[in-house]
Amino acid sequence: MTSPVTAVPLKLAVVSAGTSDPSSTRLLAGRAAGRAAALLSGNGRTVATDVVELREISADITAALVTQLVKPGLRQAMTILGEADGIIASTPVYKAGPSGLFTSFIDVLDNDLLIAKPVVLAATAGTARHALVVDDQMRAMFAYLRALTVPTSLFAAPQDWGDPALTERIDRAAFELALLMESGFARQVRDQSWQSYQHEYGSAGGTQTSIELDTDLMRLATGGSAWRPPAN
């Protein structure tokens, strides 16, 4: 038995800021994506996975950062994230923080693009000393975007690739993500409560183009002043 809700195919987006090929950052995200997709398929859900390799659109990201021009490669990445039911975001750590490429990409996204979307946060580094970057910095960044980060963070320093505990954490994070994607939380928040969040005209990756007439500012546009007599 499939209800109408479960019949809807799910979209999973992988964002990787890895710069080498192959990249351990991409590998970590890919393994989590593979596990999540397998769990969802096992539950009878169709999953389409799109990968955004930030390396391939690094020039677009820079152009948007310094000139606000959104080129087609970046536009496509925004569309993928805007349509995603779940996201896995993975970055290398070089200097005690997410890489500049990763944060630059986040900087050029609309603030409302990821509202309520479940996200697995992942990072790789050359040393275990960077292990808290995910919880300490990435989680705050995605909280600002009002995304729903899963409880389990993924982090892999070189020695972790030989440790079965990494696979356990990947499985755990993938399970959490799959559960949140299946629940339809993001869709319901966006369908039923979208207007309760702050939006700018043209935001949400260019999809936020409805115009509300019944607002104080719209009334102010038609004469009068913003002054109100003080309440007694």
Add this chain to the structure above:
Amino acid sequence: MQFGIFSVSDITRDPVSGETPSEAERIDAIVQIALKAEEVGLDVFAIGEHHNPPFFSSAPTTLLAYLAAATRTLILSTATTLITTNDPVRIAEEYAMLQHLAKGRMDLMLGRGNTAPVYPWFGRDIGQGLPLALESYNLLHRLWREDVVDWQGKFRTPLQGFTSVPRPLDDVPPFVWHGSIRTPEIAEQAAYYGDGFFANNIFWPKEHYIRLIRFYRQRFEHYGHGSQQQAIVGLGGQAYIARNSQDAKRAFRPYFDEAPVYGHGPSLEDFAELTPLSVGSPAEVIDKTLTFREHFGDYQRQLFLIDHAGLPLTTVLDQLDLLGGEVVPVLRKETEARRDPQAPDGPTHASRVRAKYGDLAPRQPRPNANRGDNVTGGSPYSDTAADLSAQYPEL
């Protein structure tokens, strides 16, 4: 349809010669650019307003008044006048004065301004920028239409029995364009008052303001100012023209690559493909400009940005020869041929006087003799109904 140029008044190093003009040189240059615009047959010259280097235009009405005396046909305008950090009372006074001196050959475009420190420098809160802009224009609109205004607002000191002088020329307020590319409230305000709506059209994606312009047209009709096709729309754009495409790209590239707004980012080719910028032969610039009408509908004013990014004066004057000599005549012919018969002409003082008075003589306000003030009686003007009087607050 009106064609012209608009300048942001930047003083930018010429990346080819390495020279940066002095403020004095750039101000002299802008006067020559405006005079040349008239000479080559353009209709409009508009200047920006800034309050920080490297810009020179902090006092647009002073420049425009000088140009009014030095020109005969050019419509003098702004791009934009800051409706947030200027006191609307001062805007009413300064632009009405300009309107008299220019014999009506002027209008203005209002914008909020995006230089954050300007707000606190003028005692304003950028967080309140939109309500400030909306309220300020509501007051400005009244100051030009009511001889005596009583006002209580949130953002400026109240007015009781205030008369903005001089009254607008022929008692017909200057035409106002509201500039915006992403603020529905500004489009709504333009529509409510039946004013013009201007999209700077420098950056795309155009889809956002295609929708905003459509919204403005719908609301213009909703408020009873005419059909959607009769709404007054203006667009910006930027061009660099040479006899052939390769020369245009070669000559403009160093300026593009170091331009203050989009330099050091996308390539010239990408930017030209993804935005309204055209760099090429007259035919290429004509073709691209004609696509604007397909996106936004028939519109009344097209302004080009041509004097920015350190382009030297001689180059800008050559650009004007090509723009006025080869591009605009074709654009006039082609847009005229394609235009919906309902679409109005660009606004002029003469057309607005005719719309208000028909064949009757325009009102010429004359102050009552020797009253000494305008708060102790009904009206400061001899032709106003005697029963019109200021409303005073109760103590």
